[in-house]
Amino acid sequence: MVRGKIEMKKIENATSRQVTFSKRRNGLLKKAYELSVLCDAQISLIIFSQTGRLFEFSNSDMQKTIERYRKYTKDHETSNHNSEIYIQQLKQEASHMIAKIELLEFQKRKLLGEGLASCSVEELQEIDSQLQRSLGKVRARKAQLFREELEKLKAKEKQLLEENVQLHQKTDMEPWRGSTNHEEKFRVVDLNLEVQTDLFIGLPEKHCK
Structure with missing residues (x-):
């Protein structure tokens, strides 16, 4: 059934x-x-x-079980409460960050020359001062990079000179590849030396019998 x-x-x-x-x-x-x-x-x-x-x-024991239950629920409620507080803090921080980003974007547009119609004379003077300070930092950084590049070139030049000297020294030590004064040797032939020869220039003489 x-x-x-x-x-x-x-x-x-x-x-x-x-x-x-x-x-x-x-x-x-x-x-x-x-x-x-x-x-x-x-x-x-x-x-x-x-x-x-x-x-x-x-x-x-029933009483111990009940106490354990109360402790668990209390800890759980505390944990939930702490989680809610933490979430609220995160929301507040996110709101502050959003507001800060919007302010930075607004200031950036002003530095780029946008939205200046609503600015007062004092605000424009402050923007001009900021631009001047930024320009000074850019020029200082540029000069520093030039100096660093110049130092690198000088070091490279010194290295090349040292290598050149070493090459000359190596050349002097080899058999006849140059003089000690780094000048090439040439064999000089004096073309003014008098040499007797049977060579005759002109018409051949006629010998009569």
């Missing part, structure tokens, strides 16, 4: 309601006991009937 599905609503008949309460109460207590034994769970169950009668089950 199949049991029909019971509609979840208050049983109006008092006798039927009491019988159902007794059956389901015993079943609930039995399930709690089985759960505590099978799963080694700490369970405390408290039931008050409609007439105010107390039924309870606990596999450990």
Whole structure:
């Protein structure tokens, strides 16, 4: 025989309601006991009937379990409260950052020459001063970079000169590749030397017999 599905609503008949309460109460207590034994769970169950009668089950000290529950819920509430405070702080910081970014963007537009129509003379003078200070810093940085680049070039020049001297010294030490005065030697031939030769320039003589 199949049991029909019971509609979840208050049983109006008092006798039927009491019988159902007794059956389901015993079943609930039995399930709690089985759960505590099978799963080694700490369970405390408290039931008050409609007439105010107390039924309870606990596999450990009921009072300690209740204190543990109170401590857990208190810590949980404190944690939730702290989380809410932290979230509020983050929202406030985000709002401050957004406002600061908007202010910086507004000042940036002014420095770029935008939106100056609404500026007073004092504000324009302040913008001019800021630009002058920025320009001075840019020029100082530019000069510093030039000096650093010049120092690098001087160091490179010194290195090349040293390498050149070393090459000359190496050349002087090798067999006849240059004089000690770094001048090339040449063989000089004196073309003015008198040399006797049978060579005759002119018409050949006619010899008569």
